[in-house]
Amino acid sequence: MRIVLNFxxxxxxxxFTALPISLLIAALTSEFSNFGFFYFxxxxxxxxxxxSIKPPKELFFYLNNGISRVQLFLSTILISxxxxxxxxxxx
Amino acid sequence: xxxxxxDSVQKTYDGQKILNDVYLQCSTGEVVGLLGRxxxxxxxxxKIMFGSLTADSRFLRIDEKVxxxxxxxxxxxxxxxxxxxxxxxxxxxxxxxxxxxxxxxIVLELPIVKPLLRERVGHLSFGQRxxxxxxxxxxxxxxxxxxxxxFNGLSPTSREVISKLIQERKExxxxxITDHDYRNVISLSDRIMLMEYGNLRKIEDLDGLTSYGYxx
Numbered sequence: 001m002r003i004v005l006n007f008x009x010x011x012x013x014x015x016f017t018a019l020p021i022s023l024l025i026a027a028l029t030s031e032f033s034n035f036g037f038f039y040f041x042x043x044x045x046x047x048x049x050x051x052s053i054k055p056p057k058e059l060f061f062y063l064n065n066g067i068s069r070v071q072l073f074l075s076t077i078l079i080s081x082x083x084x085x086x087x088x089x090x091x
Numbered sequence: 092x093x094x095x096x097x098d099s100v101q102k103t104y105d106g107q108k109i110l111n112d113v114y115l116q117c118s119t120g121e122v123v124g125l126l127g128r129x130x131x132x133x134x135x136x137x138k139i140m141f142g143s144l145t146a147d148s149r150f151l152r153i154d155e156k157v158x159x160x161x162x163x164x165x166x167x168x169x170x171x172x173x174x175x176x177x178x179x180x181x182x183x184x185x186x187x188x189x190x191x192x193x194x195x196x197i198v199l200e201l202p203i204v205k206p207l208l209r210e211r212v213g214h215l216s217f218g219q220r221x222x223x224x225x226x227x228x229x230x231x232x233x234x235x236x237x238x239x240x241x242f243n244g245l246s247p248t249s250r251e252v253i254s255k256l257i258q259e260r261k262e263x264x265x266x267x268i269t270d271h272d273y274r275n276v277i278s279l280s281d282r283i284m285l286m287e288y289g290n291l292r293k294i295e296d297l298d299g300l301t302s303y304g305y306x307x
Contacts, residue, residue, distance in 0.1 A: 006188055009177065060175035063143060064228070065189060066165040 006065050007075045014076060018043040022083075036084030043083075047076045093119045095167070095235050095265055097140055098150040102132070109135055110146070111289035117265040119234055122257065124280030125269040126294070126305060131286040133269045134172065137237040140267075141169035153235070168233040172240050174220045178213030182223060185212055194230040201226065203252055217244040225253050229260045238268045242275055254279055273300075 022038035031038075051059060051072065062072060100113040109132045117123045127133045138144035140151065142163035151158040158164055176185055186198050186208075198204055203222060212220060225241050241257075242250050250272075257266060257279055270276050277283060283294040285303055292303065300306040 057173045057175045058177050060171050061177055063163045064168045
């Protein structure tokens with residue numbers, strides 16, 4: 001449970017940024033069924049730009065908790081896939 | 092007793108050798124002090140041990156288990172020089188997210204932590220954050236701790252508290268510690284190693300530090 005909460009804490013910042021951006025893109029293009037795809041692109045881009053080039057020190061919080069960089073990236077992919085599935089409901 | 096062994100560590104930056112075939116070992120129940128001038132490669136070595144930095148070569152073994160590549164290892168925790176805590180959450184949440192049940196309860200009850208539980212980590216002073224970070228690592232389940240400047244920014248009282256806790260907790264852990272406050276490092280350590288020009292040298296006494304030019 002503790003590890004799941006750590007993943008959710010990590011994803012919180014990505015979701016709060018990627019969600020409004022992808023919703024905005026979906027609204028501007030009137031493509032709500034593609035919202036999940038927009039979220040996928042946005043979240044992966046945010047993840048890579050923030051945590052790959054010059055990672056913030058907070059990354060050590062997760063690494064010290066036994067969560068690897070690969071697992072953090074996979075969590076971003078997992079949430080994106082969930083968003084894609086949710087966006088299919090708009091079709 | 093568990094033993095951590097790091098061997099054949101080499102690291103090159105821009106063609107310059109930072110670490111030259113370094114060997115270091117640490118057992119549970121001991122504190123190893125790592126001294127060296129600024130830029131001598133102490134932090135680089137700790138990051139390589141932890142797995143957050145890739146080395147040109149690294150051999151790491153804990154007891155019989157060999158770790159290859161640069162993956163982080165659950166049995167090693169690392170205190171970086173700068174605060175790694177999430178500033179937007181409370182002290183209580185931080186402790187609960189970082190430590191498992193039994194240890195979490197112990198830290199939540201500590202007199203230096205109790206008054207701060209409702210505070211957001213971002214509202215703590217640097218010294219309070221540092222104290223919390225060291226406590227989280229000392230009460231974690233990992234057998235080995237790498238502490239990079241744990242006393243940085245701490246008040247004399249907090250230094251005393253942390254030094255005492257390190258002495259108490261070392262029974263269960265192997266601790267490698269580096270800090271500019273060399274007196275504190277020396278008083279806490281069972282063994283002293285000096286990093287010089289990418290090599291590690293064992294230091295027997297203060298004269299050794301003088302002869303290698305670390306002290307004048």
